[in-house]
Amino acid sequence: MENETIKKQVQERYAHIARQQLAGAPASCCTADVVNCCGTNVMIPADEITARGALPTEVVNTSLGCGTPLEIAQLQPGETVLDLGSGGGLDCLLAAKRVGAHGRVIGVDMTPEMIALARANAHKVGATNVEFRQGELEHLPLDDASVDVIISNCVVNLAPDKVRVFREAFRVLKPDGRIAVSDMVARAPLPDSLRTDMAVWAACIGGAITEHEYIEAMRAAGFVEVQKVSGGEDSAAMVYSAKFIARKPDPRAVSGMS
Numbered sequence: 301m302e303n304e305t306i307k308k309q310v311q312e313r314y315a316h317i318a319r320q321q322l323a324g325a326p327a328s329c330c331t332a333d334v335v336n337c338c339g340t341n342v343m344i345p346a347d348e349i350t351a352r353g354a355l356p357t358e359v360v361n362t363s364l365g366c367g368t369p370l371e372i373a374q375l376q377p378g379e380t381v382l383d384l385g386s387g388g389g390l391d392c393l394l395a396a397k398r399v400g401a402h403g404r405v406i407g408v409d410m411t412p413e414m415i416a417l418a419r420a421n422a423h424k425v426g427a428t429n430v431e432f433r434q435g436e437l438e439h440l441p442l443d444d445a446s447v448d449v450i451i452s453n454c455v456v457n458l459a460p461d462k463v464r465v466f467r468e469a470f471r472v473l474k475p476d477g478r479i480a481v482s483d484m485v486a487r488a489p490l491p492d493s494l495r496t497d498m499a500v501w502a503a504c505i506g507g508a509i510t511e512h513e514y515i516e517a518m519r520a521a522g523f524v525e526v527q528k529v530s531g532g533e534d535s536a537a538m539v540y541s542a543k544f545i546a547r548k549p550d551p552r553a554v555s556g557m558s
């Protein structure tokens with residue numbers, strides 16, 4: 301299937317979910333036919349449980365993530381953070397608290413209804429250092445070398461061209477910037493019967509690649525120190541949530557200039 305067709309179908313699926321959430325109804329990226337997708341069985345660390353507890357439950361419940369990228373992002377006050385595929389914006393709102401008034405968080409998502417949901421959530425919590433931009437990860441609406449840290453939660457698996465997404469991430473990251481991602485990965489290459497089923501793809505399963513392929517996609521985009529931090533140890537699931545970190549090299553450090 302053409303990449304653009306896949307993206308359109310993913311967008312339609314997430315527009316539908318966001319419309320339900322905007323109407324106050326519970327929604328998930330799973331469907332009646334596709335269960336155990338996204339955040340099922342994800343462990344949330346204690347400090348994030350506390351941080352989530354400070355936000356309204358209806359905002360927290362709009363999360364469609366499959367992990368906790370903030371756990372490994374090590375955000376510092378004053379940093380500029382980009383969230384790839386920000387959805388309802390929960391990770392952006394949590395990041396906004398960590399970077400504080402002198403920091404800034406930008407969420408990018410291609411689905412207009414998700415942008416509306418995220419803005420409504422930001423308004424509910426009175427966040428002033430967060431903004432949401434509609435755009436595709438393959439063509440990020442950001443300048444070169446403009447962010448300190450990139451996070452992403454359960455999104456890159458949905459993109460048909462993952463190297464392209466990581467190249468764009470690399471472009472907008474400042475030298476020595478870091479990327480911290482939670483995403484669904486596959487234990488082994490998935491059969492075509494799953495990869496071509498758009499309901500399975502949109503549920504964050506069909507587009508999952510192996511850990512090895514994921515790490516290679518990040519390296520192909522230019523990232524260094526690419527590491528899998530955790531994931532897949534405690535189950536035999538075919539597709540599971542994993543966390544990765546990597547860094548954009550700083551050419552000044554390589555040449556010895558400061």
Ligand SMILES: C[S@@+](CC[C@H](N)C(=O)[O-])C[C@H]1O[C@@H](n2cnc3c(N)ncnc32)[C@H](O)[C@@H]1O
Pocket residue numbers: 307310311314329338362363364365366384385386387388389390391408409410411414435436437438452453454455458459504
């Ligand atoms: C599973 S949801 C995760 C949302 C959010 N990160 C969270 O944790 O709740 C995936 C999101 O990625 C967005 N998305 C998928 N592919 C995208 C792409 N190529 N460009 C921009 N956004 C994309 C969808 O619109 C959707 O909001």
